[in-house]
Amino acid sequence: MNNFSIKIKDPVLSIRNLSVSYDKGKYAVDNVTADIKRNSVTAIMGPSGCGKSTLLRAINRMHELYENIETKGDIILNGNDISDMPTIKLRRMAGMVFQHPNPFPTMSIYDNVIAGYKLNGIRLKKKLRDEIVERSLTDVTLWDEVKDTLYKKGSFLSGGQQQRLCIARALAFNPEVILLDEPTSALDPVATSKIEDLLVKLKENYSILMVTHNMSQAARISDYSMFMYLGELVEYGKTKDMFTKPKDRRTEEYLTGKFG
Amino acid sequence: MNSDKITKAVLLFSSLIILFVAGGILFSLVQGAIPAFKNFGLKFIFSNNWNPTEGKENYGALPFIAGTIITSVVALLISLPLSFSASLFLGEYFRGTKMAKVLGMMVDLLAGIPSIVYGLWGFYILRPVLIDLGLPNQGFGIFTASIILAIMIIPYATSLSTEIITMVPNELKEAAYSLGATKLEVITNVIVPTARSGIVAGYILSFGRALGETMAITMLIGNSNVIPNGLFSTGNTMASVIANQFGEAEGLKLSALIAVGLLLFLITGIINALGKFIIKKMA
Amino acid sequence: MSTIANKILTDNLKTRTLKNKAFKSLVVALSVITILPIILIIYKLIAKGIKQISFDFILKTPPDTFEAMTALTNGETIPGGIANGITGTLLMVILASVIAIPVGVVTGIYLYENPGKFLANLIRNVSDILQGVPSIVLGLIAYMWIVKPVTNGFSALAGSVSLSIMMLPMIVRSTEETLKMIPQTIKEAALALGVPYYKVIIRVLIPTSFSGLLTGILLGISRVLGETAPLMLTALGSTIINFNVSKPTSAIPLLIWEFYNDPNMVDLIWSSSLLLMAMVLTLNIMSKRIAARTK
Numbered sequence: 107m108n109n110f111s112i113k114i115k116d117p118v119l120s121i122r123n124l125s126v127s128y129d130k131g132k133y134a135v136d137n138v139t140a141d142i143k144r145n146s147v148t149a150i151m152g153p154s155g156c157g158k159s160t161l162l163r164a165i166n167r168m169h170e171l172y173e174n175i176e177t178k179g180d181i182i183l184n185g186n187d188i189s190d191m192p193t194i195k196l197r198r199m200a201g202m203v204f205q206h207p208n209p210f211p212t213m214s215i216y217d218n219v220i221a222g223y224k225l226n227g228i229r230l231k232k233k234l235r236d237e238i239v240e241r242s243l244t245d246v247t248l249w250d251e252v253k254d255t256l257y258k259k260g261s262f263l264s265g266g267q268q269q270r271l272c273i274a275r276a277l278a279f280n281p282e283v284i285l286l287d288e289p290t291s292a293l294d295p296v297a298t299s300k301i302e303d304l305l306v307k308l309k310e311n312y313s314i315l316m317v318t319h320n321m322s323q324a325a326r327i328s329d330y331s332m333f334m335y336l337g338e339l340v341e342y343g344k345t346k347d348m349f350t351k352p353k354d355r356r357t358e359e360y361l362t363g364k365f366g
Numbered sequence: 367m368n369s370d371k372i373t374k375a376v377l378l379f380s381s382l383i384i385l386f387v388a389g390g391i392l393f394s395l396v397q398g399a400i401p402a403f404k405n406f407g408l409k410f411i412f413s414n415n416w417n418p419t420e421g422k423e424n425y426g427a428l429p430f431i432a433g434t435i436i437t438s439v440v441a442l443l444i445s446l447p448l449s450f451s452a453s454l455f456l457g458e459y460f461r462g463t464k465m466a467k468v469l470g471m472m473v474d475l476l477a478g479i480p481s482i483v484y485g486l487w488g489f490y491i492l493r494p495v496l497i498d499l500g501l502p503n504q505g506f507g508i509f510t511a512s513i514i515l516a517i518m519i520i521p522y523a524t525s526l527s528t529e530i531i532t533m534v535p536n537e538l539k540e541a542a543y544s545l546g547a548t549k550l551e552v553i554t555n556v557i558v559p560t561a562r563s564g565i566v567a568g569y570i571l572s573f574g575r576a577l578g579e580t581m582a583i584t585m586l587i588g589n590s591n592v593i594p595n596g597l598f599s600t601g602n603t604m605a606s607v608i609a610n611q612f613g614e615a616e617g618l619k620l621s622a623l624i625a626v627g628l629l630l631f632l633i634t635g636i637i638n639a640l641g642k643f644i645i646k647k648m649a
Numbered sequence: 650m651s652t653i654a655n656k657i658l659t660d661n662l663k664t665r666t667l668k669n670k671a672f673k674s675l676v677v678a679l680s681v682i683t684i685l686p687i688i689l690i691i692y693k694l695i696a697k698g699i700k701q702i703s704f705d706f707i708l709k710t711p712p713d714t715f716e717a718m719t720a721l722t723n724g725e726t727i728p729g730g731i732a733n734g735i736t737g738t739l740l741m742v743i744l745a746s747v748i749a750i751p752v753g754v755v756t757g758i759y760l761y762e763n764p765g766k767f768l769a770n771l772i773r774n775v776s777d778i779l780q781g782v783p784s785i786v787l788g789l790i791a792y793m794w795i796v797k798p799v800t801n802g803f804s805a806l807a808g809s810v811s812l813s814i815m816m817l818p819m820i821v822r823s824t825e826e827t828l829k830m831i832p833q834t835i836k837e838a839a840l841a842l843g844v845p846y847y848k849v850i851i852r853v854l855i856p857t858s859f860s861g862l863l864t865g866i867l868l869g870i871s872r873v874l875g876e877t878a879p880l881m882l883t884a885l886g887s888t889i890i891n892f893n894v895s896k897p898t899s900a901i902p903l904l905i906w907e908f909y910n911d912p913n914m915v916d917l918i919w920s921s922s923l924l925l926m927a928m929v930l931t932l933n934i935m936s937k938r939i940a941a942r943t944k
Contacts, residue, residue, distance in 0.1 A: 578783020
């Protein structure tokens with residue numbers, strides 16, 4: 107356990123003693139314990155290679171797609187231990203958005219939004235489908251931009267639009283937590299700020315956990331921040347506390363640009 | 367400076383050789399086929415009567431065109447589930463594992479076996495089994511030839527589809543998994559649609575290869591000059607009839623066989639060009 | 650909305666998981682079936698062929714059908730070997746390589762040096778189409794080009810020409826692909842020193858890409874080594890060891906074909922096939938080793 111951590115009441119997500127290793131004995135995530143606050147934005151920061159993405163991907167058990175990745179510890183999502191759930195179900199409850207926008211190139215914009223339902227073999231009435239598509243696209247402020255081209259492939263969209271489409275795809279399932287893995291690192295500043303505004307708005311209805319390599323982004327939009335270093339959770343607290351009065355020397359050095 | 371010009375000229379002229387060879391092949395085949403086409407006109411392609419008996423000579427290549435297409439299509443259908451499974455094994459399920467390495471090596475070995483050895487194996491091992499299963503004509507025929515042909519094209523279809531399947535971006539697969547899809551659903555909804563045109567091109571190229579296979583077919587198809595009337599009927603392909611009847615061929619018959627060769631050249635050329643075109647469009 | 654999805658999801662969870670597992674099993678099962686033939690074929694060749702393999706088998710020519718029949722009725726192994734086939738195969742493959750390698754490598758260099766040019770694209774496409782031409786058609790061509798007008802009869806030269814046309818596109822392709830992997834800076838460094846262009850090719854390009862070229866050449870050879878159909882139309886076959894390129898010549902695959910057609914010789918089929926397979930596979934493995942080592 108680390109020393110600089112805060113208590114959160116009724117967390118959406120509880121991470122307990124989580125360790126992940128790619129090579130036996132070498133931990134990319136080392137004994138991390140943290141609770142994630144409901145309806146807020148929590149940012150995970152740290153220099154590259156610190157294990158922040160690895161931590162995020164442990165939450166929807168993406169590591170199980172690959173051999174030789176070992177995960178120890180518990181993660182509780184809304185009171186359910188994720189290791190007791192089928193991955194199929196868990197991944198629906200924990201929506202994920204990736205570093206590079208990755209809409210399915212073979213599907214139309216419409217189909218991309220309801221891709222989760224399609225992939226899971228869930229047949230919905232057309233009316234309900236239309237409703238989900240409109241709601242999700244409206245949520246990501248994309249509806250007005252694409253409502254006339256819903257049945258075209260999404261490849262003509264800009265990078266920022268594609269990323270918002272990917273967020274809509276994750277929202278369509280009404281997930282209990284949204285995991286974002288450096289969602290703006292491939293985007294230009296204008297598209298980035300649009301996504302940031304969007305995330306702040308989305309926290310009314312969703313709980314958001316976001317990995318970012320960008321300190322100022324964390325400062326701008328997150329309510330809580332974690333700082334990870336070499337697999338270890340060094341410091342975790344309210345963002346404004348951490349940015350004004352970091353408790354750990356390493357956090358301070360990172361925030362002041364001494365390394366990163 | 368001068369020597370550079372000479373070098374460039376040498377490179378250029380040597381490269382033109384391949385164009386002359388290809389052009390020469392087309393020219394010689396056309397020239398050799400002229401007597402046959404002069405005698406029979408378009409009936410050479412559409413007539414089903416191939417009769418080399420002196421005095422009653424008549425040459426119509428339809429039985430062989432039909433035989434070639436039928437055996438190749440059946441072979442493709444047989445090889446499809448096998449090579450597709452193998453490419454999923456290699457490119458998705460066990461990608462990068464030792465098992466995949468071994469399987470991949472074995473599949474590659476299939477490509478190294480000479481056609482005549484496939485023929486022998488079909489003749490001595492496969493045929494008796496098929497006879498036991500009740501196949502007519504001593505086990506010779508379209509079906510037997512197609513099975514062997516299917517095995518022969520497996521490595522080509524497999525290696526191309528594996529390559530294309532491996533090229534499907536990991537990001538897309540992860541996106542689908544993150545939405546709760548099973549591996550099967552990722553394969554049917556993401557991998558296959560994304561890789562589709564490449565996989566199709568791979569099968570087209572394998573089909574092109576099947577069209578021209580000679581020795582194994584010659585040993586198993588039963589060599590009759592009629593249009594096959596079923597899967598178990600005997601027949602001949604364009605390649606096998608050339609191999610079979612070339613030995614005694616002179617005059618009009620030789621020209622007819624060369625004309626068959628010309629047709630085979632054109633058909634395989636078109637099929638291969640189509641496959642390569644699709645692949646180039648993808649890249 | 651979420652609850653609807655949730656309910657359906659739990660309902661079909663079992664079937665989906667089951668389907669997923671069933672499909673994986675199917676893929677594994679079919680993949681195993683895919684490699685079954687190679688195991689069966691190699692097993693058969695070794696089981697039936699190994700007992701015939703001896704020094705005589707490599708050094709002697711085949712028996713005539715009467716000798717073979719006598720041996721068969723006495724329950725002895727068939728005497729003689731396939732020396733004429735081995736020498737014929739070597740003769741024709743070497744000759745074909747001598748024709749195809751220089752032309753192929755130079756064409757590959759041309760394609761590498763002129764990317765995007767109309768003529769280069771044309772040559773590349775024609776080479777691709779040439780690679781797809783069935784070998785039997787190349788047999789017809791060599792018959793028309795060499796057997797009739799040049800050697801006035803079936804000949805090793807005609808056989809070599811048909812094989813060389815088969816090899817040519819493979820060598821062109823592998824040469825170009827290998828050269829493309831050389832860093833541009835190496836070439837530029839040489840040219841910057843004022844070295845003439847042909848010296849850059851001979852001293853820099855070819856040596857740097859040598860193992861890649863060798864891989865392509867070995868694969869090309871292994872492709873044509875087992876070819877039977879074009880040789881039936883060109884080299885025909887011969888009962889004696891022949892090194893005269895204008896005379897009919899045997900080859901291992903041609904001998905297999907002859908043994909196959911002679912009921913008394915059937916025993917020799919397997920040993921000859923085994924030897925042929927061993928040669929092809931050795932070349933294959935060698936080329937892969939070289940390719941792996943350079944990567």
